[in-house]
Each structure stands twice: as C-alpha cells, then as structure tokens.
Amino acid sequence: MIALHRPGTSPLHRLPAGAKLAGLAVLALAVSLWPHTAWTAAGSLAATVALFGLGGFAPVVWARQVWSMKWLVAILVASQLLFLGAVPALIGTTRVVAVILLAALVTLTTPVGAMIDAIEALLRRVPGIDAWRVSFTVSLTIAAIPVVAGLAAQIREASRARGVRLGVRSVVTLLVLALRHADEVGDALTARGVL
Amino acid sequence: MIRAEGVGVEIDGARILAGVTLELDAPRVAVIGANGSGKSTFARTLNGLVTPSEGSLEVAGVDVVRSPKRARDAVGFLFSNPDAQILLPTPAEDVGLSLRAAGIPRAEIPGRAAEALARFGLAEHADQPAYSLSGGQKQLLALAAVIARGPRVLVADEPTTLLDLGNARRIGDLLAGSGTGAEQVVIVTHDLELAARCDVALRFAGGRLVDRGDPGEVIARYRADVA
Amino acid sequence: MIRAEGVGVEIDGARILAGVTLELDAPRVAVIGANGSGKSTFARTLNGLVTPSEGSLEVAGVDVVRSPKRARDAVGFLFSNPDAQILLPTPAEDVGLSLRAAGIPRAEIPGRAAEALARFGLAEHADQPAYSLSGGQKQLLALAAVIARGPRVLVADEPTTLLDLGNARRIGDLLAGSGTGAEQVVIVTHDLELAARCDVALRFAGGRLVDRGDPGEVIARYRADVA
Amino acid sequence: MAASPDRFDARDIARIAVFAGIIVVLGVVGPIPVPGLVPITAQTLGVMLAGTVLGWKRGGAAVLVVFLLVAVGLPVLSGGRGGLGAFVGPTAGYLVGWLPGVIVIGLIAHAGGRPRVWRTIVGAVVGGIAVIYAVGVPVQAAVTGISVGEAGLFSLAFLPGDAIKAAVAVVLTMALARAYPPAFPAVARRRAVAV
Numbered sequence: 043m044i045a046l047h048r049p050g051t052s053p054l055h056r057l058p059a060g061a062k063l064a065g066l067a068v069l070a071l072a073v074s075l076w077p078h079t080a081w082t083a084a085g086s087l088a089a090t091v092a093l094f095g096l097g098g099f100a101p102v103v104w105a106r107q108v109w110s111m112k113w114l115v116a117i118l119v120a121s122q123l124l125f126l127g128a129v130p131a132l133i134g135t136t137r138v139v140a141v142i143l144l145a146a147l148v149t150l151t152t153p154v155g156a157m158i159d160a161i162e163a164l165l166r167r168v169p170g171i172d173a174w175r176v177s178f179t180v181s182l183t184i185a186a187i188p189v190v191a192g193l194a195a196q197i198r199e200a201s202r203a204r205g206v207r208l209g210v211r212s213v214v215t216l217l218v219l220a221l222r223h224a225d226e227v228g229d230a231l232t233a234r235g236v237l
Numbered sequence: 238m239i240r241a242e243g244v245g246v247e248i249d250g251a252r253i254l255a256g257v258t259l260e261l262d263a264p265r266v267a268v269i270g271a272n273g274s275g276k277s278t279f280a281r282t283l284n285g286l287v288t289p290s291e292g293s294l295e296v297a298g299v300d301v302v303r304s305p306k307r308a309r310d311a312v313g314f315l316f317s318n319p320d321a322q323i324l325l326p327t328p329a330e331d332v333g334l335s336l337r338a339a340g341i342p343r344a345e346i347p348g349r350a351a352e353a354l355a356r357f358g359l360a361e362h363a364d365q366p367a368y369s370l371s372g373g374q375k376q377l378l379a380l381a382a383v384i385a386r387g388p389r390v391l392v393a394d395e396p397t398t399l400l401d402l403g404n405a406r407r408i409g410d411l412l413a414g415s416g417t418g419a420e421q422v423v424i425v426t427h428d429l430e431l432a433a434r435c436d437v438a439l440r441f442a443g444g445r446l447v448d449r450g451d452p453g454e455v456i457a458r459y460r461a462d463v464a
Numbered sequence: 465m466i467r468a469e470g471v472g473v474e475i476d477g478a479r480i481l482a483g484v485t486l487e488l489d490a491p492r493v494a495v496i497g498a499n500g501s502g503k504s505t506f507a508r509t510l511n512g513l514v515t516p517s518e519g520s521l522e523v524a525g526v527d528v529v530r531s532p533k534r535a536r537d538a539v540g541f542l543f544s545n546p547d548a549q550i551l552l553p554t555p556a557e558d559v560g561l562s563l564r565a566a567g568i569p570r571a572e573i574p575g576r577a578a579e580a581l582a583r584f585g586l587a588e589h590a591d592q593p594a595y596s597l598s599g600g601q602k603q604l605l606a607l608a609a610v611i612a613r614g615p616r617v618l619v620a621d622e623p624t625t626l627l628d629l630g631n632a633r634r635i636g637d638l639l640a641g642s643g644t645g646a647e648q649v650v651i652v653t654h655d656l657e658l659a660a661r662c663d664v665a666l667r668f669a670g671g672r673l674v675d676r677g678d679p680g681e682v683i684a685r686y687r688a689d690v691a
Numbered sequence: 692m693a694a695s696p697d698r699f700d701a702r703d704i705a706r707i708a709v710f711a712g713i714i715v716v717l718g719v720v721g722p723i724p725v726p727g728l729v730p731i732t733a734q735t736l737g738v739m740l741a742g743t744v745l746g747w748k749r750g751g752a753a754v755l756v757v758f759l760l761v762a763v764g765l766p767v768l769s770g771g772r773g774g775l776g777a778f779v780g781p782t783a784g785y786l787v788g789w790l791p792g793v794i795v796i797g798l799i800a801h802a803g804g805r806p807r808v809w810r811t812i813v814g815a816v817v818g819g820i821a822v823i824y825a826v827g828v829p830v831q832a833a834v835t836g837i838s839v840g841e842a843g844l845f846s847l848a849f850l851p852g853d854a855i856k857a858a859v860a861v862v863l864t865m866a867l868a869r870a871y872p873p874a875f876p877a878v879a880r881r882r883a884v885a886v
C-alpha cells in the first residue's frame with residue numbers, strides 16, 4: 043500500500059509528528075470556531091496554502107488536493123448557497139477547505155511509522171490502555187491488508203477460471219478464508235510468544 | 238492440442254514470460270522449474286486467466302487471446318490451494334455451481350452433483366461444511382468441481398502439495414490416467430515423481446522455456462542443474 | 465529431549481490423538497503419516513499450542529502441560545503457510561518482533577534483526593514489503609523469525625510444501641543440519657526424501673503412533689502399507 | 692484494547708486485524724464510485740459484518756483500527772482516500788459514526804449467542820444505518836453550516852444503498868454461520884479450527 047506521505051526535508055517534514063498533530067488540533071479548532079468574515083476566511087486559506095510552500099510543495103500539490111475535493115466543494119457551495127446565501131457559502135466553504143488542507147498537510151509530511159509512534163506515545167498517557175498492543179495491532183493490520191486483498195483476488199480468479207459468477211456471495215467465501223487466515227495468525231502469535 | 242508462438246507476458250512493466258513457442262499434442266504434459274520461473278503464469282495463459290501481451294496461443298482449437306471466454310469454457314483450471322477454489326459452503330453446492338455454469342438444467346443438478354461427488358469418494362461429505370474437509374478431501378473436491386464442467390483440457394497448478402502419499406497417488410492417478418475425461422492434462426508440479434509419469438515435460442527458468450522432451454531426461458537435467 | 469507418557473488430545477469430544485508414549489533424544493526427528501493422522505496435532509502439543517487432555521509431556525526439560533508459556537519460549541514452531549506466520553509488514557520488523565519477545569533490549573533490535581536476516585540471505589530484502597517476497601523467501605523469513613528467539617527445540621510443520629527443488633533443499637539443509645542452533649528439530653513432512661535425512665522417524669495413523677525407528681525402514685513400511 | 696481482565700487474546704487480536712483488513716479491502720473491491728459529498732461505499736457493509744460476526748467489542752476494535760490507519764495516513768478509505776483530512780471534513784461524522792454503529796450492531800446481533808435472522812436484521816438497520824446517520828447528519832450540518840433537517844435530506848441519497856447493504860449483511864452473516872461456524876464467538880469458544 044502506498045502511503046499518502048510524501049518524503050522531503052522541509053522544516054515541516056523535520057517537525058516531530060506529535061508537534062504537528064498538536065498544531066493541527068489548535069489550528070483546525072481556531073479556523074473552525076473563529077467567527078469569520080469573508081476576509082479572515084480567505085486569510086486562513088491563504089495561510090494554509092503558504093504552509094504548503096513551507097513544506098516544500100509546489101502549488102500543484104495543494105491544487106491536486108482541492109481538485110480531489112471538487113465534488114465536496116461543489117456540494118458544499120450548492121447546499122450553503124441554497125440554504126444560507128452567497129457570502130456565508132463562500133466563507134463556510136473556504137473555512138472547510140482550509141481545515142481539510144491543513145490536515146492533509148500533516149499527513150503529507152509525516153511518514154506512517156512516525157505517525158504510529160506519535161499515536162503510541164499519545165496513548166501511553168491514557169491509563170488502562172496498552173499502547174504497544176494498539177500499535178502492534180495496527181502493524182498486524184497493515185500486514186494483513188495485502189493478504190486479504192490476495193484472497194479476494196484468488197476468489198475472483200477462481201470464479202473466472204470456473205466460469206461462474208458469484209456476485210455478492212463471494213464475500214462469504216472471502217470471510218471464510220480471511221477468518222481462517224486470522225485463526226492461523228492467532229496461532230502464530232501464540233507460538234512465537236508475542237502475546 | 239496446445240500451440241504457442243512467441244508467447245510473452247508482461248505485468249506492470251515486469252517481463253514474466255518471454256518467447257514461449259511450442260506445439261504439444263501429448264495427452265499428459267508436466268511443467269517443472271524453480272520458484273518464480275513462470276510456470277504458473279504459463280499455466281494461467283492456457284485458460285485465459287492471464288492474457289499474453291504478445292504472441293499467439295491456441296488451446297483445444299480456441300484462440301485464447303481473441304476469445305478468452307471460450308477458452309475458459311474449454312480449459313479447466315485446478316489451483317494449488319483448494320481453499321481458494323472452493324467457492325460455496327458445501328461440496329454439493331460447490332459442484333452444483335459448476336454444473337449450473339455448464340448449463341445443466343436446475344432440476345438435474347442435485348442428482349448430477351451427488352454423482353460427481355461419489356466418483357471422488359466424497360458422497361458422505363456432500364453436505365458437510367467444506368472448510369472442515371481434510372486437505373486431501375478439499376483437493377479432491379476442487380478436482381470434482383472442475384471436471385463437472387467437462388473441460389477438454391485440464392490445467393492443474395501444483396495439485397498435490399498438501400497431500401500424503403496415498404492421496405497424492407490418488408490425485409496423480411486421476412490426472413495422469415484417463416479418469417478426468419480431458420483430452421489433454423497439463424500438470425505444473427514440484428513433485429518430480431508425478432512429473433515423471435507424464436508423456437512430455439517442459440522446464441521453465443527465468444520466464445523462458447529452457448528444456449522440453451522426455452520427462453525422465455528433462456528431470457535429470459533439472460536435478461543436475463540444481464545440485 | 466522429548467518425553468511423552470500416554471499423551472492424548474480430545475477436541476469437541478472428538479479423539480484426535482491417543483496414547484502417545486515415547487522418549488526421544490535424537491537431534492533430528494521426522495514425523496510422517498497420512499492426511500488427518502494427527503501429525504500436526506502432535507507437533508502442536510510440543511510447544512503448547514494444543515494442550516493434551518491426558519498424559520504428561522516434557523520438552524527440553526519443560527513440563528508442557530503445567531507451563532505452556534515456558535514451553536513456548538523453549539520450543540520454536542514453523543508453520544507450513546508462511547503467509548500466516550509473517551506478522552508484520554517488513555522482514556526487519558517481523559524478525560524484530562521475535563527479538564522483542566525474547567527480551568532483547570529495544571536499542572539492539574535493529575542490529576540483531578539485520579544480522580539474523582543476513583544469515584538467511586535476506587539482507588537486501590529487510591525493508592521490502594513482506595507480501596511481495598517469493599514463496600521461498602517467505603519461508604526463509606519465517607524460519608529466521610523463529611530462530612531469532614534461540615529456541616532449544618524447533619518444530620516445523622510441513623516447511624517445504626510450496627518450495628522448488630532448490631529452495632526445499634536449502635530449508636531442508638538448514639533444518640536437518642545444525643544451522644538452526646536448536647538442540648533438537650522435529651520435522652512433520654510428506655516429503656519422504658526430507659524425512660529420510662533425519663535420525664529417527666515416527667509414523668502416525670488414526671491418531672496413534674504406529675511406527676518408529678530408523679527413517680529408511682519406517683518409510684519403507686509406510687510405502688508398503690499405502691501401495 | 693484496554694488492559695482489563697478479559698483483555699483480547701492472540702486470536703482476538705488476529706481477528707480484529709484481519710477484519711479491519713476486510714473493511715479496507717471492501718473499499719477497493721466493492722465501491723460504487725458515485726461522486727458525491729460522501730461516497731457510497733461497500734465499507735459500510737464491512738462495518739455491519741464486523742458487528743454481526745465479531746460482536747461489539749472486537750468489532751468496535753476493528754473499526755478503531757481502521758480509524759488509526761486513516762489517521763496515520765494510509766489510503767484505506769474507499770477511493771484510496773485517507774489521512775487526517777477524513778476526520779475534519781463534512782463527512783467526518785459518518786466515518787466516526789461507524790464506531791457507535793458497529794457497537795450497537797454487535798450488541799443487538801449477539802444478544803443471544805448464535806446469530807438469528809431477525810436480531811441480525813434489527814442490528815444492521817439500527818446500528819448500521821440509524822446510528823451512523825445520527826452521528827453523520829449533525830456533524831455534516833455543523834461543518835457546512837446548514838440545518839440538521841437540511842443535512843438529513845442529503846443523507847436520504849444513501850438510504851437505498853444502505854438498505855441493500857443491510858439486507859446483504861444479514862444474508863451473508865447467515866451464510867457464514869453455515870459455511871464457517873467457528874466464525875462466531877459463541878461457537879468458537881468451544882471449537883478450534885481444523886487445519
């Protein structure tokens with residue numbers, strides 16, 4: 043699986059993941075709750091776009107993010123135009139887009155491993171939670187995804203080879219195979235003394 | 238009858254098979270070679286699961302590149318992992334699925350399925366959940382389901398990996414004998430004893446057909462190369 | 465050293481293993497027998513994956529019934545399906561997991577993992593996604609991960625099923641040789657050539673230990689019974 | 692994942708990881724690519740199945756693991772989306788609603804041991820539709836600034852698809868109970884898997 047992270051050496055890339063998560067929380071809340079005028083809304087979007095520059099990204103990167111939200115933006119605008127009027131629609135849409143872009147920027151500049159570590163560190167402060175087990179389960183899942191995808195591909199191939207169409211029934215076959223795989227993995231975890 | 242002319246396969250820009258040219262009418266064909274040498278890929282082209290990116294390929298009189306659907310009707314395929322091939326919850330349903338695809342009228346299916354299972358010694362397991370069959374029984378079921386459609390050519394990709402001596406011999410006898418009803422059987426296998434029972438052997442290495450001929454001789458050369 | 469005294473296993477009221485009594489100190493033990501004869505179940509009792517419902521069992525000086533956790537530390541287990549055994553996304557992480565379970569300090573893990581992978585020729589694949597390894601490489605990785613914990617006894621359940629001649633020989637050499645560092649290796653296998661390379665062979669049938677002794681002789685009697 | 696006396700064992704963790712994998716894979720194999728504010732996705736089918744098959748605890752854990760995968764920046768949502776942006780946009784409520792949704796499904800569907808048709812139906816409809824909308828609609832309203840009633844109108848677009856998914860989830864769950872009885876905890880407790 044290709045992570046959404048984009049490697050780089052910018053100041054944003056070098057910032058610890060925990061700091062970025064905290065910064066995102068603060069900024070997202072501020073942008074969301076601030077009683078915006080058209081100007082402050084546009085200002086927050088402009089600032090966000092400037093942060094992409096600080097991350098060493100060409101404008102095409104954030105432009106692509108916005109483009110991937112095109113339907114979302116269209117419907118945001120349409121619904122707010124319909125129910126709220128032109129200026130609020132503009133302000134609301136700008137604000138939402140800015141927050142989403144901010145969040146995407148954190149994801150773009152932070153490797154999956156660093157993010158897992160940051161979340162593990164965060165969870166370690168929560169009493170009653172075994173942070174290692176949580177992050178271990180996440181890693182186990184990352185390893186399981188291609189296996190499950192492989193099982194789905196096998197089923198597709200087998201039905202093609204046999205000249206049959208299963209439709210949604212193939213999900214039962216997938217569940218059986220995947221759960222048996224899970225039980226084998228459970229045995230391996232036990233055998234290896236991991237849990 | 239298999240006729241390949243410069244068949245090559247490229248997946249995601251990676252060359253997996255190249256320049257396979259052959260003409261085979263031997264009834265039993267063994268395919269051997271190292272892990273990753275392209276055996277399964279070659280086997281898959283035979284019934285249109287993988288489309289050659291170049292060359293021409295004809296199996297049982299069907300042009301596989303042009304009519305992959307017709308090729309799949311004529312060519313049965315047995316996967317090495319029977320779990321992946323058993324698609325429905327019970328043996329009876331699973332064989333019934335093949336019979337339906339072969340156009341057998343609904344009313345006849347239960348009876349025909351029971352017959353097919355009985356031929357493979359699975360009569361008493363017809364309604365048992367398929368997952369609980371033993372490895373050997375699963376492999377037999379997978380074979381029963383493929384044969385139920387009456388394919389003219391049967392391709393089996395490592396059909397005996399999980400089997401004990403007795404079951405391996407049983408499946409081997411079926412494939413190498415005439416019990417399958419297919420005109421031609423292609424067996425991909427690491428089991429060189431099974432390969433030795435075929436009429437001709439092909440050996441792949443690095444995506445190319447590097448040896449072919451009498452199974453005993455092809456196997457001896459393979460053993461020598463590995464040692 | 466394995467010492468079993470009247471070991472039996474019952475699951476869901478079904479008797480799967482019965483009256484297994486033996487004392488083994490041969491360094492290499494082969495376990496053979498038909499599909500469903502109880503080989504895997506026996507192998508699983510050895511490291512506490514399955515708890516005997518009766519009898520006593522001691523492996524490497526650990527009472528498996530009373531201290532299954534200590535038994536698992538002393539006994540490594542290699543499954544036939546490497547996909548189920550490779551738990552983490554990359555080889556380095558996966559071997560690291562075993563090292564962590566063995567109590568190696570965090571800081572030493574990356575170095576020790578790299579070493580372990582290098583020993584099995586996987587150095588350059590350390591950070592490649594594990595699912596993209598070939599079958600043989602996966603099996604080598606699974607073995608590396610098991611051995612990383614330094615088990616005194618190693619149990620391998622059909623470790624060569626998906627492998628070609630070369631890879632099977634490589635894994636076989638490792639298991640039958642001293643490359644694993646284990647005092648005792650138990651190999652469950654349908655590959656009778658591999659079984660023949662052990663010091664002693666056990667044969668199971670219908671959940672009972674029916675034959676034991678010199679591998680050549682045990683295999684010959686097995687072949688005769690099947691034919 | 693809490694360190695309670697009945698904490699998850701190796702087999703539970705393996706099933707949680709693999710089921711999270713199934714939810715992810717369903718985002719790839721079965722999405723109905725209707726461009727819109729919130730994608731119509733087969734992943735909600737996976738969420739329903741996590742509840743009916745694994746029960747509230749392990750099903751809930753599987754959904755939480757999917758959230759973590761999203762948060763660390765893996766493209767595990769339908770259409771290859773992911774990253775922190777999924778938690779801050781107008782669709783975030785639907786996504787977050789998966790958690791209470793799967794818990795309610797599990798509680799209802801597993802109320803009496805073996806899976807039963809009617810209980811599974813009620814669970815899938817109440818947990819898989821009502822609860823998810825109950826979180827998704829207000830969040831959509833809050834983020835976009837329209838009223839809850841207006842946001843509710845938008846959610847109607849998913850209703851046909853979700854109703855079909857609920858029906859499919861019920862059929863698949865019953866088929867799985869027949870095809871692989873150890874899938875269900877009540878049965879699995881007594882019986883290990885034959886390999």
Ligand SMILES: Nc1ncnc2c1ncn2[C@@H]1O[C@H](COP(=O)(O)OP(=O)(O)OP(=O)(O)O)[C@@H](O)[C@H]1O
Nearest residue numbers: 248249251253271272273274275276277278279599
């Ligand atoms: N879809 C694919 N994408 C990329 N590479 C592939 C794909 N399928 C196969 N390969 C590669 O092509 C090569 C040949 O694969 P193939 O499965 O045909 O080998 P094989 O001879 O059947 O091996 P084995 O004995 O292990 O089954 C391998 O190196 C494999 O990694």
Ligand SMILES: Nc1ncnc2c1ncn2[C@@H]1O[C@H](COP(=O)(O)OP(=O)(O)OP(=O)(O)O)[C@@H](O)[C@H]1O
Nearest residue numbers: 372475480498499500501502503504505883884885
């Ligand atoms: N958890 C279980 N519940 C019920 N039956 C089981 C279970 N595990 C194994 N069995 C049954 O016990 C018997 C012995 O199984 P086992 O896996 O030990 O055989 P095996 O000798 O390893 O066979 P193979 O060569 O096919 O791997 C089989 O009939 C199997 O169906």
Ligand SMILES: O=C(O)CCCC[C@@H]1SC[C@@H]2NC(=O)N[C@@H]21
Nearest residue numbers: 729730731732768769785786849
């Ligand atoms: O992919 C995401 O960002 C989360 C999607 C949430 C999808 C919601 S859940 C209820 C409704 N039914 C669908 O098929 N899609 C939406």
Ligand SMILES: [Mg+2]
Nearest residue numbers: 276277278394
């Ligand atoms: Mg192959």
Ligand SMILES: [Mg+2]
Nearest residue numbers: 503504505621
């Ligand atoms: Mg076995």
